[in-house]
Amino acid sequence: MSSFLSYLINGISLGSVYAIIALGYTMVYGIAKMLNFAHGDVIMVGGYTVFICTSMLGLPPVVGILAAVVICTVLGVLIERIAYKPLRGASSLSVLITAIGVSYFLQNAALLLFGADTKSFQSVISIPSITLMNGEVNVSGVTIATVVSCAVILIGLTTFINRTKTGQAMLAVSEDKGAATLMGINVNRTIAITFAIGSALAAIAGVLLCSAYPVLSSTTGAMPGIKAFTAAVFGGIGSIPGALIGGLVMGVIENLSKAYISSQLSDAIVFAVLIVVLLVKPTGLMGKQIQEKV
Numbered sequence: 595m596s597s598f599l600s601y602l603i604n605g606i607s608l609g610s611v612y613a614i615i616a617l618g619y620t621m622v623y624g625i626a627k628m629l630n631f632a633h634g635d636v637i638m639v640g641g642y643t644v645f646i647c648t649s650m651l652g653l654p655p656v657v658g659i660l661a662a663v664v665i666c667t668v669l670g671v672l673i674e675r676i677a678y679k680p681l682r683g684a685s686s687l688s689v690l691i692t693a694i695g696v697s698y699f700l701q702n703a704a705l706l707l708f709g710a711d712t713k714s715f716q717s718v719i720s721i722p723s724i725t726l727m728n729g730e731v732n733v734s735g736v737t738i739a740t741v742v743s744c745a746v747i748l749i750g751l752t753t754f755i756n757r758t759k760t761g762q763a764m765l766a767v768s769e770d771k772g773a774a775t776l777m778g779i780n781v782n783r784t785i786a787i788t789f790a791i792g793s794a795l796a797a798i799a800g801v802l803l804c805s806a807y808p809v810l811s812s813t814t815g816a817m818p819g820i821k822a823f824t825a826a827v828f829g830g831i832g833s834i835p836g837a838l839i840g841g842l843v844m845g846v847i848e849n850l851s852k853a854y855i856s857s858q859l860s861d862a863i864v865f866a867v868l869i870v871v872l873l874v875k876p877t878g879l880m881g882k883q884i885q886e887k888v
Contacts, residue, residue: 596730603733603737605845608806611740613842617795619633620831621834623826623831633796634815634816634818636700640800641801641810643797644658663794670789671790677693712811714809715804717805721736724738743798752834763784764784767779827840833880848860848864
């Protein structure tokens with residue numbers, strides 16, 4: 595029982611990271627109707643920023659985290675402005691190819707700057723661990739920080755979208771860009787803010803991911819990015835609660851599969867579950883059916 599609880603808690607922690615990353619995917623798709631596959635590589639940029647600040651410059655961890663959030667936010671805005679804004683009216687295939695190109699550009703830039711050697715990431719989270727069930731289950735500080743961060747981000751993001759003018763503008767743009775423009779909403783500015791928020795979340799996810807798995811390379815964000823996108827589709831892409839549920843379910847299934855079935859087959863099992871869910875409910879667990887106007 596204690597082993598199962600330990601695996602479950604670790605799965606929730608991993609799922610929380612997936613959920614934070616998936617929130618960036620689902621916001622950009624829900625508002626801009628774009629799949630930003632470079633989102634996973636922004637996670638890597640956040641990790642390297644913290645690594646430079648803490649391990650190379652000797653700055654306090656808080657400074658490294660803040661620097662990562664700022665740099666990733668600016669990077670997200672630049673990516674939207676340079677790569678995606680000119681393709682606002684282009685086909686989905688053009689946007690997809692561009693996103694893949696941006697992803698490879700960021701990976702190879704990191705490879706040139708930092709080399710191919712894997713870096714050892716020093717955790718910037720100093721929360722003490724706690725024990726449960728008379729010491730049989732140990733919950734690390736990184737796990738606590740990850741779950742709490744996910745909950746705070748979800749609450750804050752939901753409040754921001756529902757209670758602020760900018761959030762309401764995002765909802766309007768997601769419904770109809772043309773009508774939003776006629777109502778005086780600056781669509782370009784709203785989409786840029788969406789990319790900025792998503793990239794800031796990617797920076798936080800990068801810090802949490804590298805603290806839990808303390809290795810860093812140019813491809814650090816690639817697989818977590820793909821899994822987080824899968825989590826967003828699983829929960830219903832475009833739905834914020836769906837991103838949370840999808841991320842948590844993905845993390846738990848992956849961790850339990852590694853523990854009880856096979857570590858080599860865990861990814862295959864996760865994607866198999868996704869396929870089954872999409873066969874039953876093509877829009878995801880909490881996705882809405884979109885009516886096409888003819």
